[in-house]
């Protein structure tokens with residue numbers, strides 16, 4: 001099992017952080033606290049207080065005159081600045097850093113990290129481009145799933161699971177796969193899936209159905225390993241539904257959605273929360289099935305249209321090989 005060390009992970013969109021409110025982030029089996037100060041600067045440190053191990057993310061922030069802020073431990077109220085230095089009671093001097101920093105790369109509103117590893121692939125600027133062209137609708141479905149990164153990604157690139165995992169939502173009648181463009185760590189998949197016809201009254205009973213077109217024209221743009229963008233059209237306009245993945249540990253993977261939209265219909269603005277709710281339902285259903293599979297079971301049957309999953313498997317195995325080669329050299 002690999003967590004693909006050396007890949008960039010999007011930890012959050014800035015809007016997910018409330019100003020001066022510490023938040024816990026897990027990456028590669030370690031916990032960190034991140035917080036945003038009044039000036040918009042985002043800081044990241046180990047979450048483990050060096051005094052007696054309290055979780056700093058459970059504490060609060062102390063705001064300085066210049067707008068920066070320090071994180072305060074909830075146990076004995078020691079205060080750590082953005083570099084992890086503190087002033088012990090009874091002294092006037094700042095200590096050296098007591099906390100391992102989490103290196104963050106903030107691009108526009110997007111907070112990325114390599115979790116302290118040597119970067120192996122660059123950070124794409126696709127999200128900044130989307131943020132320019134679309135309106136940011138919001139984030140949703142932030143959850144930690146008891147599954148490994150590879151199983152999580154396989155699920156995301158599985159074009160056949162709508163009728164199992166998402167059966168009550170989509171009722172897809174078939175998957176018409178068009179093409180898959182494999183450019184190494186970037187790929188694109190195009191397919192469309194007619195949905196079972198619904199009467200107005202059926203839709204009224206399940207109002208989510210109003211958001212789902214008769215034929216879902218799907219265009220997935222994939223940035224291995226941390227991002228999948230579902231470009232979709234709905235009766236109300238274009239959407240870019242960005243699915244993010246973060247390996248919290250070998251057996252826990254976090255996922256969340258950032259939703260962007262381009263409204264072609266004034267109604268769309270009113271439906272923002274409905275779209276967020278629909279994304280949340282989809283991710284919850286995926287999380288549910290991921291808790292119900294034997295992820296190490298050998299695959300003895302292969303279906304059509306597993307090309308996205310093959311792309312994931314292939315990238316995983318070449319990633320580990322290139323790491324092995326690097327280790328042998330040293």
Ligand code: FES
Pocket residue numbers: 049050051052053054073074075076077078
């Ligand atoms: S455990 Fe953090 S100040 Fe004591």
Ligand SMILES: [Fe+2]
Pocket residue numbers: 155156161165166282286
């Ligand atoms: Fe799914």
